Amino acid sequence: MTATTPEPEPALPIPPTWPVTPDPRAASIEHPMDRYRTRTVAAVPPIDRDDPAVWGEVTTPELAAFDTDGYAIFDELLNPAEVADLAAEVDRLAGDPELRGDERVIVEKASNGVRSIFEVHRLSTVIAELVRQERIVGPARQVLGSEVYIHQSRVNYMPGFSGAGFYWHSDFETWHAEDGMPAPRAVSLSIALTDNFPFNGSLMVMPGSHRTFVACQGETPPENYRESLREQQTGVPDRTALTDLADKHGIAQFTGARGSALLFDSNLLHGSSNNITPFPRSNLFLVFNSVENALDTPYAAPAPRPGYIAARDVVPVR
Template identity: 50%
Template sequence: MIVKHVHDVIGTEYEVEAATWSSRRMLLRKDGVGFSLHDTTMKAGTVTEMWYKNHIEAVYCISGAGELEVVEENKKHPVVPGTLYVLNGHEKHRLICHEDLRVICVFNPPCTGTEVHDESGAYPLGEPDAYPSRVEHQPQILERVDPVVYNRSIQQDVIDEAQLHSYEQDGYLFMEQFFSEEEVAELRAELKHIWEVSATEGRPEVIREPDSEEVRSVFAVHRDSEVFKKLSMHERLTAIVRQILGSEVYVHQSRINFKPGFTGKEFYWHSDFETWHVEDGMPRMRALSCSIALEDNYFFNGPLMVIPGSHRHFIACVGRTPDQHYKESLRKQQYGVPDHASMSWLVEKYGIAAPTGKAGSILLFDCNLMHGSSSNISPLPRSNVFMVYNSIDNKLVEPFSGQRPRPGYIAARE
C-alpha cells in the first residue's frame, strides 16, 4: 500500500513550476504501479500548447474553468469540474484557462517526476528501468543487458586473459593465497580488535544476529580502520578491479562478516545488485565484490557458495520494500530474496560451487552473481572481509524503490 499527502511533495523536486502551470507529482515511475499521477494547476489567463507523443494522458478536472482545443480538429471542449478527457491518440492540443484550472493527470508510461515540456510540447520518455524488481506480483527472470567485463584489453599484470575470460563466463574468480602470511596476520589482528570493540558498541554499523546479540557484521571498515583503508587501496587488488570494470573505481561498501564456530548463521541466497539497485539506486551492473578470507575456508564451516553463470540473469523479486528495511535485512533478509522456482532453475542450469582455500585467498565476484552461505556448525571460525567496488561511471541515483537512500555506511554516495 502507498499512502501520501500532498504536503509530502510540496517543496520537493517533485513540485514542478512552469510559466503556465504548477504540478505536484504524487505517483511516479519509481513507485512501480505502472502509471504516474499529478495534481496540476493550470494558471488563469494562460494558453498551454501540448503534444504528448510519448505518453497517453488522462485528465480529470476538479475545479476552475477552461477549454480544450484539439489542434487538428479545430474543435473546442469545455473543461469544468467533473470533465474527463483522455489523449489516447497523442493529440496535439491547447488548454485555455479562464480561471485557475486544477486537474488530476494520469500518465502512461509513468513519468519520473521532474519532466517539463520540450519545444514540441512533449515530455521526454526517459530511460526505462533496465532491471525492475519488487514491483510485480510474480517473480521474473530477466536477461542481463550489461557487460560483465568492461575492458578485455589486458592492462595489468595480476591476472591474464584466461582468468579474465573465466570471470566473464562464471561471474567469479578465485585466487589462492593472494595475500601473504604477514599481510593476513595484520588483517587478522585488526579483525580481532574490531570484534572485541564491537561486542559492546551500539553503533549502527555493528549488525547483530537476528536471535542474539552476537556480532554478525561490521560495516564501513575501510572508513573507520586504517588497516582496512589500506587494504581497500591495495595496488594488485584494485588493478584487477579496474581491469574488469573498465574505469576508475570507489568503495561502494565494506564490511566484515563473522562466522564463529558452532553459532555463525547463514546468509540466504541473493544477488547483491538486486538490493543495491532497488534500495540504493545503483543504475547498472558495473560493480563487483572481493571477499578476502581471514580464516581458512573449508566446505564445512559455512563458506560462500555461488551459482556459476547466474550473473547472466536478473531475478526480479516480489514484495514492496518496507521503509527502513535495511535495519532488519542486514540481520535477516526477507525482501529481495529469490523465489524457489527461480533458484531451482538457476541451479539446474549451472550448479553450485563453493570456492574454498587458505586464509589470504580472495574471491572476486560480479554484483549480480547469486550467492549465499550456510550456517557454521563446525568448531572452526570463518571470517571474511568484503570490499565492494563500483565504477565511478555508475554512481548511485535515487533508489528505484522510491524510498530514502540507505545510510552511507551501507552504500557510499560520494
C-alpha cells in the same frame, strides 16, 4: 572451487510462480528509466542481463573466465603475515566496546554476537591502506573498465557453532532497489581471513547466473536495512527461479586457505549455510563500483540507505 549441495535453509514464503496475471499497481513503483524492475507487487519473470559482465580489457590471468563464470579466484592474494595482521585488526574492531553501539555494527538475532561491521575502510587505517594497493583494486578496474570507488566495505563474521548463513541473493538486486545503482557494473572482493572449508559456511555461487537478473516480489518496507542486514526477507529470489538457475549452472563453493580471495560480479547469485562446526569463518568484503555507475535515487525503496552501507561520494580509489 568444488561443487556441492547446500544444506536446507529455513523455510521462506514461496511467491507465486509464473505465468502471473500482471497487477496494474506494480507500475506505480517503477523508476522511469528502470531496466531491472524488482520489488514489484506482481511476480516478474527473470530476464537476460543487457549489460556486459566485463566492461574493460582483462590482463590478469585469474580473470580469464570472469565473463563466463561471473567470478575469479585468487589463491594467495595475501601472505600469511598480512592475513595475521588483518585478522587481528578485525578482531579488534569486533571487540571494541565503543563500536558496539555504532549503527555500522550488525549483531546476530539469536546470539547477539557481531555479524557484520560496515565501512571498515574508514574505521581502520590497516584496511584503508590495503584497499589502495594495485593487487586489490587493479582487477576491479580491469573488469569494470574505469576508475572505481568503494561502494561498500564490511567484515562478515561467522563464529563456530552459532554463525548464521546468508540466503541466496543477488547483491545488485538490493543495491539497485534500495541504493539506486543503475547497472550491475560493480564487483565484490571477498578476502578469507580464516580457512574456508566446505563445512563452515563458506560462500556458494551459481556460476553464470550473473547473466540473468532475478526480480524479487514484494515492496520494500521503510528502513528495511535494519532487519535485512540481520536476516534478509525482502529481496529474496523466488524458489522456482533459484531451482531453474541451479539446474542450468550448478553450484560451486569458494573454499581455500586464509589469504585467498574471490572476486565476483554484483549480480551473481550466492549464499551460505549456517556454521555449526567449531571452526569460525570471517571474510573482508570490498565492493568496488564504477565511477560511471554512480548511485541515483532508489529504484524500489522509499528512501536511500545510509552512506555507510551505500556510499554516494564517488571518490576514485588512488
